[in-house]
Amino acid sequence: MVDDPDAHGGADKRHLETCAECQARYGTVSKDALAISSLMTAPELEVDVASAFNRVRSAPAAQPRFGFRLPVMRPGSRPMVLAFATVAAAAALLVTAVAQGGGIFAPATVTPVPVKVADLQALSQLSAYGTLTWTKQPQAQVVTSAAEAKSVSGLTPPTVASLPKGVSSTVTYAATTQGVAVFTFSAAQAAAEAAKTGKPLPKLPAGIDGAKLTVSVGPAVAEIFGNLNQAGASDPTQAGMPQLIVAKSDAPVATSTQVTVKQMEDYLLAQPGISPELSAAIKAIGDPSTTLPIPIPIEFATSSKVTVQGVQGVALGDNTGVGAGVIWIKNGEVFGVAGTVKLADALDIANHLT
């Protein structure tokens, strides 16, 4: 009541007029407030906003390359690195670990595949065996409303029923349009690469030269929860750390020409540079024509199969609150919940997502 104009009417004030105890406390509080107010006075500033803006604009750090940096890309955030690595690797693995014996890969469920980060990095070597091009470039944007996210992606952002204690309800939206990538296998490039490593090129299956593998990903929307205005005690640049990310995407679809995807997979996995561990992990997938492999970097997290909203999903992390996530596919859409929360909380959010 001391300096809050909204508190000057009503029951509190009437009570104060008749309660000696409260009057005494009010007196103490008023005295504190008055003393502090006096001590906290500061000389008025006269700032030159235009000059200040020029100084900020000329500072190297004030010239961001893209206008923003996705919070999930922030270094030092282990759970977010995990979530990002998982999502990126899921897309990357589609190039190699797609349907055995079928032309179309449209997964209906997910399964965890433990891999090493080095294995995932090795996937970039695929460009040595052919060309990878985007026939439709995915366009990502950070937006400020659910409506805007929908207009970018065409998807309605999922609704979280209730947030765990400690997670800010402040939400930022991200959305991306659909992307279509085509990998065209080149026997000449594969031969050149094999020559470079000094290892022989495995025997080419008929028709693999020029075979195309087309993978479409997205569109997708994500809700990034976090008290983004919460400055760290020692470093204000850490203020924007997200606490929870909830994402939804159309399930990826892969098609192939000339050879079956299984043939291309087998041939690619036999190339130098692809680790035997990854090869074994991919082969361990039961029925990839209906299963999306979710690569789990073994350095980061343990994984387990869980039931989410009546379907099978993959759970990452534990109940320490350091980091946990859940990924599942339902009705042709991939959902993910990940953040610095307990696994039990992530599962609860996942099960009540609408």
Add this chain to the structure above:
Amino acid sequence: MNLGVRQMATVRPDDESFEALFTTEYARVAGIANRVLMDQHEAEDVAQEVFIDFHRLHSANAQYAPAWLHRAAAHAALNRLRGSRRRQRREVAQATDVTEANDRIVDPQKQFEVNEDRRQVREALARLAPKPAAVLVLRASGLSYAEVAQALGVGIGQVGTLLRRAEAALRKEVTRGTSL
């Protein structure tokens, strides 16, 4: 197949929005830092760093932008205050000049008392926990209860209680060495 980098490259910079945000909020952000540091030059340094950090990491169109800036200004200034014993020694030496220039106080005894009070307030502020210190600084800088609540990520109903506790804590710290 680095999806993250490829996607990010397509996002447009929001320089115009940032300039508008800067124009609207700069004086206030610098004012918050000045409330802590009592030094225009340092306060503007802090304010500019805060804007640079914000621009590097966030969209200027974000709804939370002003609240983020206010809080970051308070914390960055308090950090600078805590981390600079050398600055405090320099301040004591310079305090008389600063006070004279800004306040036109001519009574030497009064002038000495005010300087000493301000110095002790800043030392006390630096000893407070980050949240109580921030709530005091933000409120003293003229932010409304609603703005303080947004900046600190608390409910508006909590602001009064936080403020009263912070005032009591600061007064307790300051009373040891001032004429309060």
